Amino acid sequence: xxxxxxxxxxxxxxxxxxxxxxxxxxxxxxxxxxxxxxxxxxxxxxxxxxxxxxxxxxxxxxxxxxxxxxxxxxxxxxxxxxxxxxxxxxxxxxxxxxxxxxxxxxxxxxxxxxxxxxxxxxxxxxxxxxxxxxxxxxxxxxxxxxxxxxxxxxxxxxxxxxxxxxxxxxxxxxxxxxxxxxxxxxxxxxxxxxxxxxxxxxxxxxxxxxxxxxxxxxxxxxxxxxxxx
Amino acid sequence: xxxxxxxxxxxxxxxxxxxxxxxxxxxxxxxxxxxxxxxxxxxxxxxxxxxxxxxxxxxxxxxxxxxxxxxx
Numbered sequence: 001x002x003x004x005x006x007x008x009x010x011x012x013x014x015x016x017x018x019x020x021x022x023x024x025x026x027x028x029x030x031x032x033x034x035x036x037x038x039x040x041x042x043x044x045x046x047x048x049x050x051x052x053x054x055x056x057x058x059x060x061x062x063x064x065x066x067x068x069x070x071x072x073x074x075x076x077x078x079x080x081x082x083x084x085x086x087x088x089x090x091x092x093x094x095x096x097x098x099x100x101x102x103x104x105x106x107x108x109x110x111x112x113x114x115x116x117x118x119x120x121x122x123x124x125x126x127x128x129x130x131x132x133x134x135x136x137x138x139x140x141x142x143x144x145x146x147x148x149x150x151x152x153x154x155x156x157x158x159x160x161x162x163x164x165x166x167x168x169x170x171x172x173x174x175x176x177x178x179x180x181x182x183x184x185x186x187x188x189x190x191x192x193x194x195x196x197x198x199x200x201x202x203x204x205x206x207x208x209x210x211x212x213x214x215x216x217x218x219x220x221x222x223x224x225x226x227x228x229x
Numbered sequence: 230x231x232x233x234x235x236x237x238x239x240x241x242x243x244x245x246x247x248x249x250x251x252x253x254x255x256x257x258x259x260x261x262x263x264x265x266x267x268x269x270x271x272x273x274x275x276x277x278x279x280x281x282x283x284x285x286x287x288x289x290x291x292x293x294x295x296x297x298x299x300x301x
Contacts, residue, residue, distance in 0.1 A: 151285075158261070158286040162254040170249060215242040 007103040008032060026110035033094050033107055066214070073215075074222040081128055081221050088117055089214040092171065096206030099179055100199055108209075109175035111168065118167035121217040122160070129224030140224070167216060174209050178202045247294050251287035258283020 008028045012021035021028050044059040052060055066089065067082055074081075092108055099106030107113050129137045141160075143152030178198070185195040262279020266272055 154282050155286045155289055158254055158258050158283055159250075159290055162250050162257050162286065162290075165253045165257065166246060166250045169253070170246070212242045212246065216246055219243055 005103050006105055008105075025105040026107045026113050029098060029105045030095070030107040030113060033091065033098060037090060037094060070218050073218050074225055077128075077132060077225050078218065078221055081124060084124055085121070085214060085217050085221070088121060088217060089210055092117065092213050093206065093210035096175055096210055097203070099175060099182075099206070100202055106175050106179065108171055109179050111172045111176075114172040114175075115164075115168045117171070117213070118164045121167065121213075122164045122220060125217070125220040125224045128221055132225060137224075163216075163220060167213065171209055171213055174205055178205055243297075244294065247290065250290050254287040254290060255280070255283040258286060 006022075006025050006029075009018065009021045009025060012018065012028060044055055047053070048056060063086065066086055067079070070078055070082055070085065095106050095108040095113070097106075098104045099109060108117075126137075129140065133139075141153055141156040142149050143156070178201075181198050182195045182202070185198060188194065258279045258281070259276065260279075261283075262276040265275045265279065269275065
């Protein structure tokens, strides 16, 4: 079931890229999200002063609040990976909220986007672990007893791959499901504001899913930082 | 670890994600076993081994969460 009308697809149609843009709406809308987020970042960083003004206030509350939240989970070593995780959080939040605007497609409702984000988050947690522990990081995968290494290694590898999949499918499923329910209610009873309650729920789901993605990425980073059992 | 107001959400998010990771570990082990079976032509054996590995991985997730839960 396709989206009834996408504004960027018809915009790309002006340049004759109609078919491509209709097939990959997540790519075009991710570009839009990137442009908007880069613009906001430029706006926030343009005039940093000691006494914050309007825009800077908002960014400072958001960023410092989340940074404190992350440091309570990971400890001080996790501060280094905060920019990446915050970027993922803001991108996911903005992408999710995009789905509430009519004629917009949330880029996080496509499995390619969420898989890319999940792979980045999980691979980064292993990079952090290797940076902190060096070769000893492999102890995380070997279990407590040396004799049981052949048993524990595949189990741990399966468990760590399942992290990527669970991050992927949670975000994708929530956002694609929200899109689908909205479209179905719109086609069935759009004249009677039927999708309105679902869209109200959608704002909540967008925030919660972005927060869960952020939280689980920090959890994985915290798990890589702590000493092996 | 200090107790803070955010810890409720932290636990909620972590434990809510537990069920999904258990289910996905089991399916991952199962499909890994099936794929290896097709590759090496040993029809049911590796599938069961993979399934057992997946179940063990899922349960190790639960055990680790339980250990972590005591620390919160």
